[in-house]
Amino acid sequence: MSKVHRAFEKNFDKFELYVRRNIVAVPDSVAAEVAQIRAEKHKDGEGETPVAVPDEEDTSLLSKDQREERRVDAQLEALRLKLRELTASNKRLEMEQKALDERTQHFQGLVSQVAFLDDVPERAISPLKRTAEHISALHDAFLQMDSIQAALEEDSRQFKRSKVATRGSFRNLRKRFTARTAEMTYRTTEDLEELHSKLLTM
Structure with missing residues (x-):
C-alpha cells in the first residue's frame, strides 16, 4: 500500500x-487558497501515522539503497509541503500589499481634493461662527x-519586512529541495525497474 501511495x-x-504549464492558467487567488487548504490539511494530520511510512517488516526486506530512497522521498515530500505553505503565505502578503497601496492612493486623492484650501487668502475668511466651526471640523x-x-x-513597512523574510525562507527551502532532488540517481519506479532488469542480466 505504501508503494501505491x-x-x-x-x-x-x-x-x-x-x-x-499546458492546459490552464490558474488564478493567483485560487492557487493561494488551494495551497492554504493543503497546508491546513497537513497540519491537521501531523499527529497521525503517515501512510507512506513503511512498517518494520517492509523495511527489513528492503536493501540499503531502497531504504535510502524512501528516506529521501519522505524528506522531499516534507519540502514540497513547506514550499506550498510558503507559496500561499507569499500570495497572501502580495494581496495585502495591493490592498494597502489602494487604500494609501485613496487617502492621497482625498488630500489632493482639499489642497486648494492652502491658497485661500486670510482676508477671505470672515470671523463668523459657522466659518470657525467649519475650519475646526476641517482641521x-x-x-x-x-x-x-x-x-x-x-x-x-512591516509588510515589506515580513515579505523579505518570507522570500528568504522560500529561496532557502527551494535550494534545499533542488539539492535533494539532484542527489537521487533513480527518481521513479520505472528507473528502479530498469536497474533491476540490468542487474539480472549481468
Missing part, C-alpha cells in the same frame, strides 16, 4: 505540473487623515 504522489505532482479631518496615512505607511 508513493507512486500516486509522484504521478499526481507530475500531472499538476503538466496542467499548470480635525486633516488630523484624522494624517494619522490614518501614518498607520498605513507603518503597515506597509
Whole structure:
C-alpha cells in the first residue's frame, strides 16, 4: 500500500505540473487558497501515522539503497509541503500589499481634493461662527487623515519586512529541495525497474 501511495504522489505532482504549464492558467487567488487548504490539511494530520511510512517488516526486506530512497522521498515530500505553505503565505502578503497601496492612493486623492484650501487668502475668511466651526471640523479631518496615512505607511513597512523574510525562507527551502532532488540517481519506479532488469542480466 505504501508503494501505491508513493507512486500516486509522484504521478499526481507530475500531472499538476503538466496542467499548470499546458492546459490552464490558474488564478493567483485560487492557487493561494488551494495551497492554504493543503497546508491546513497537513497540519491537521501531523499527529497521525503517515501512510507512506513503511512498517518494520517492509523495511527489513528492503536493501540499503531502497531504504535510502524512501528516506529521501519522505524528506522531499516534507519540502514540497513547506514550499506550498510558503507559496500561499507569499500570495497572501502580495494581496495585502495591493490592498494597502489602494487604500494609501485613496487617502492621497482625498488630500489632493482639499489642497486648494492652502491658497485661500486670510482676508477671505470672515470671523463668523459657522466659518470657525467649519475650519475646526476641517482641521480635525486633516488630523484624522494624517494619522490614518501614518498607520498605513507603518503597515506597509512591516509588510515589506515580513515579505523579505518570507522570500528568504522560500529561496532557502527551494535550494534545499533542488539539492535533494539532484542527489537521487533513480527518481521513479520505472528507473528502479530498469536497474533491476540490468542487474539480472549481468
